[in-house]
Amino acid sequence: MTEEAPEPIRRRPGGRAERVRRAVLTAALEILTEEGVARLGIAAVAARAGVNESTVYRRWGTREKLVLDAVLTGSSEGVPVPDTGAVRTDLAAFARALAEYLATPAGRSVARAASLSSDDPDLAGAWQTFWQSRLDQAGAIVDRAVTRGELPAGTDTALALELLCSPLQTRSLLGHRPIEPDLPERLADMVLDGLRGGAAG
Incomplete structure (x- = not known):
């Protein structure tokens, strides 16, 4: 048996x-x-x-x-870091995901909370860690572009992402203006023109 x-x-x-x-x-x-x-x-x-x-x-x-x-969990899931194989489409996709996230109640709440100063040093430190963590994650877009030769070595990663994201955050949180469907691509082109032009100069 x-x-x-x-x-x-x-x-x-x-x-x-x-x-x-x-x-x-x-x-x-x-x-x-x-x-x-x-x-x-x-x-x-x-x-x-x-x-x-x-x-x-x-x-x-x-x-x-x-x-x-x-x-961090909410923003990472709401604004994933794309890897399309090209820096322009990566930047545009990241900007579009951010615009869509900022249009949600959770996205607006996270952005508002993270933009406020805090008298609590522990909480202020947590927000600094949040921004640095998101910068480190999204910085992969620029790092990959440098490796592929699409952007020059020494490109300022933080500045590139600030130039891309700040107009979206300003419109959503301060201006209450709509985000046009083509704005992510326009911002990606403007950022790339600035980064490449600055390097050439």
């Missing part, structure tokens, strides 16, 4: 820890969108996510780290 092989254990992707993480980050972004960063506390997030406060403290430790993880 041949023994049957044991049925393999089936594990659900992610598991409970990932489900808890997603629930907490979703709750944090919802509170940030609805009430702003000043009202975002660990107790409120835990209650909305349906977990114990101790679970949140054990994973994130502080409110500032929770805020940082939530906005």
Whole structure:
């Protein structure tokens, strides 16, 4: 008599820890969108996510780290860094994703919160980390372009991305003006003209 092989254990992707993480980050972004960063506390997030406060403290430790993880996750998912194989289409795709994200309540809330100064040094430090993390992620667009020879070595990555993104943020958060469908491509062309022209000069 041949023994049957044991049925393999089936594990659900992610598991409970990932489900808890997603629930907490979703709750944090919802509170940030609805009430702003000043009202975002660990107790409120835990209650909305349906977990114990101790679970949140054990994973994130502080409110500032929770805020940082939530906005980084939200912005990374909402504004992914494209890799189309060409710098112009990368820049245009990134600008379009940012414009679409800024048109959502969550995107506007994250951008407003991140643009405010804070008297809390820990929270101010979290926002600085947020901006640097996004710069590091999106900087891959410029790094790849330099490697391909589309942009000169020594191109100022931070300046390139600021030139691309600032008009979109200004229109969405300050001017309340619509973003034309062709604006991402126009901004990409203007940024590239400036970077290449500056290098030639």
